[in-house]
Amino acid sequence: xxxxxxxxxxxxxxxxxxxxxxxxxxxxxxxxxxxxxxxxxxxxxxxxxxxxxxxxxxxxxxxxxxxxxxxxxxxxxxxxxxxxxxxxxxxxxxxxxxxxxxxxxxxxxxxxxxxxxxxxxxxxxxxxxxxxxxxxxxxxxxxxxxxxxxxxxxxxxxxxxxxxxxxxxxxxxxxxxxxxxxxxxxxxxxxxxxxxxxxxxxxxxxxxxxxxxxxxxxxxxxxx
Numbered sequence: 001x002x003x004x005x006x007x008x009x010x011x012x013x014x015x016x017x018x019x020x021x022x023x024x025x026x027x028x029x030x031x032x033x034x035x036x037x038x039x040x041x042x043x044x045x046x047x048x049x050x051x052x053x054x055x056x057x058x059x060x061x062x063x064x065x066x067x068x069x070x071x072x073x074x075x076x077x078x079x080x081x082x083x084x085x086x087x088x089x090x091x092x093x094x095x096x097x098x099x100x101x102x103x104x105x106x107x108x109x110x111x112x113x114x115x116x117x118x119x120x121x122x123x124x125x126x127x128x129x130x131x132x133x134x135x136x137x138x139x140x141x142x143x144x145x146x147x148x149x150x151x152x153x154x155x156x157x158x159x160x161x162x163x164x165x166x167x168x169x170x171x172x173x174x175x176x177x178x179x180x181x182x183x184x185x186x187x188x189x190x191x192x193x194x195x196x197x198x199x200x201x202x203x204x205x206x207x208x209x210x211x212x213x214x215x216x217x218x219x220x221x222x223x224x
Contacts, residue, residue: 057179060168064090065131065181067099067164070138072210074192078146081119084139084164088131092170095130096137098123099166099181103143106151106159114160115144128172145189154211157188186213 066087073081084101088094101118104111122138123129129137143160150158162185169178188211 053176056170057168057177060090060094060170061166061179061181064088064092064094065096065166065168067166067181067183067185069185069187069210069212072189074209075142078144078193080143080145080189082141082143082162083122084141086131086137086139086166088133088135091133093130093132095128095169095172095174097167097178098125098127098129098137098139099164100125101139101141102163104161104163105145105147106153106161107147107149108151111161112147112150114147117142117144130172145191154188156191156194156207157211158191159186160189161186187211188213 066089068085068087070083070085071081072083075081084099086096086098101116103114103116105114106112118125119140119142121140125139131137143162145158145160153159164181164183164185166181166183167178168181190207190209192209
């Protein structure tokens with residue numbers, strides 16, 4: 001009888017031990033599942049926030065920042081002085097790192113790079129400026145065109161491509177990624193080395209200094 005009682009007691013103890021072990025496993029599994037759900041929720045929130053921030057940067061770069069040319073003047077030794085204008089079309093401020101500018105002219109079926117050089121008269125390349133709604137900032141560059149064997153889609157005009165690379169952020173000192181604005185401006189630039197009768201043709205009443213084509217987000221001011 002005593003042996004039976006002892007055996008039953010041992011079985012009960014084993015059952016309780018197994019029960020405690022199973023309960024511990026269940027609690028651990030539940031805790032791990034809760035942690036996994038929390039991590040998944042956090043990752044989803046983080047991903048959604050990054051997508052929203054990226055969309056905000058894209059809106060600033062491609063809609064908010066407007067670029068164009070205010071004026072082009074001819075300087076001696078085949079140089080053109082070009083004043084660019086940057087503008088904010090959004091209600092919120094935009095911090096802009098002023099762009100670099102590269103130039104190229106159409107020569108036959110390809111493009112040939114031409115020298116560009118920054119000049120005083122506006123914010124310099126790499127300077128960070130704050131643009132509030134409708135506020136403007138200018139940048140002045142010299143473009144040198146010595147090539148004479150260029151493509152003339154319009155008689156007496158050089159087909160010029162200007163490439164601007166600027167960076168934008170809603171913060172003066174960004175803690176996250178920044179937006180990039182890459183824009184190409186195309187225009188036909190009058191070759192001032194040529195006599196008036198070599199530009200366009202005799203039926204043309206006016207001979208503008210330049211003719212803008214595509215890639216223009218501001219209406220340029222008249223050149224005088």
